[in-house]
Amino acid sequence: MTGLNRNEAARFLAGRDNFTILTHRRPDGDTVGSAAVLCRGLRQLGKTAHVLENPEVTEKYAGLLRGLTKKQAEDTDTVICVDVASANMLPDAFRLLEGKIDLRIDHHGTASAFTPLQLVDPDAAACGELVFDVLQELGAALDQPMANALYTAISTDTGCFRYANTTANTLRTAAACKDAGADTFGLNQTLFETNTLARLRLQGWLVENALFLADGKIVICALPRSKEQELGLTEDDLENISGFPRTIAGVQISAMLRQERSGRVKLSVRAVPGCDAAAICAKFGGGGHKGAAGASMDMTMDEAVQAVISAMPEI
Ligand SMILES: [Mn+2]
Numbered sequence: 623m624t625g626l627n628r629n630e631a632a633r634f635l636a637g638r639d640n641f642t643i644l645t646h647r648r649p650d651g652d653t654v655g656s657a658a659v660l661c662r663g664l665r666q667l668g669k670t671a672h673v674l675e676n677p678e679v680t681e682k683y684a685g686l687l688r689g690l691t692k693k694q695a696e697d698t699d700t701v702i703c704v705d706v707a708s709a710n711m712l713p714d715a716f717r718l719l720e721g722k723i724d725l726r727i728d729h730h731g732t733a734s735a736f737t738p739l740q741l742v743d744p745d746a747a748a749c750g751e752l753v754f755d756v757l758q759e760l761g762a763a764l765d766q767p768m769a770n771a772l773y774t775a776i777s778t779d780t781g782c783f784r785y786a787n788t789t790a791n792t793l794r795t796a797a798a799c800k801d802a803g804a805d806t807f808g809l810n811q812t813l814f815e816t817n818t819l820a821r822l823r824l825q826g827w828l829v830e831n832a833l834f835l836a837d838g839k840i841v842i843c844a845l846p847r848s849k850e851q852e853l854g855l856t857e858d859d860l861e862n863i864s865g866f867p868r869t870i871a872g873v874q875i876s877a878m879l880r881q882e883r884s885g886r887v888k889l890s891v892r893a894v895p896g897c898d899a900a901a902i903c904a905k906f907g908g909g910g911h912k913g914a915a916g917a918s919m920d921m922t923m924d925e926a927v928q929a930v931i932s933a934m935p936e937i
Pocket residue numbers: 652653705729747748749779
């Protein structure tokens with residue numbers, strides 16, 4: 623594996639054509655937005671580029687990819703994945719492309735390399751920032767659809783620029799989006815100022831059923847699949863729900879446990895600066911960032927809760 627800087631990644635893209643861009647499973651605003659911006663930027667430079675259709679993309683982000691997707695990766699010379707921390711973050715349908723990905727553009731520091739080339743900067747708050755830097759190196763200019771996609775990528779990964787990962791570069795990138803005509807107000811309304819009733823009811827249930835430890839500095843929320851079904855929650859309703867318990871006053875570390883269809887328990891940990899979410903998740907084979915990390919646990923919900931309690935640091 624060779625690590626590239628932004629300039630080297632740009633030169634690599636300039637020398638290639640017929641691109642297929644891959645997003646990750648449970649696609650979020652960063653992976654979809656990054657893919658859309660990269661695809662549009664490459665097309666602007668006269669290249670052929672598509673985003674491979676990811677069946678898990680929800681209604682919330684599907685519009686960003688309109689006119690950009692294709693169903694098959696045939697006739698592809700160059701495969702790029704964006705915001706994909708590891709090969710097992712690829713949707714099942716993409717797994718057969720695993721050995722064929724040429725370049726990974728990503729900002730997950732704990733990830734292990736799985737492509738021959740990678741541009742990875744864990745200091746970037748969102749993968750979208752890296753894509754924007756590379757496109758600037760290539761001389762591509764943001765148009766309005768690109769600006770909306772890029773703003774979606776960077777705003778969603780920073781909780782609308784509130785999380786500790788937000789840097790001056792994130793804000794400069796946001797300013798570039800605004801200069802290029804991004805509908806920041808409309809996007810903020812949709813992404814951050816709108817809740818479904820199902821989501822608000824879930825938040826109420828989580829507060830009532832949360833387990834508080836260390837004088838309220840740690841909170842653990844175990845959400846059974848039956849409760850998700852009872853409340854009629856969609857994936858869009860559940861997006862970033864793991865960040866919610868962290869917003870309770872005094873909480874420094876929050877853990878959210880959800881039951882996956884496979885029976886495994888998905889752990890999501892959020893932590894304030896000074897605490898390390900990735901270190902907790904690493905105990906279960908997971909990873910991520912200091913502020914936000916995840917793991918997949920092969921145990922029952924009760925066992926998982928006990929294991930997470932034991933994995934919490936003294937604070
Ligand atoms: Mn991301």
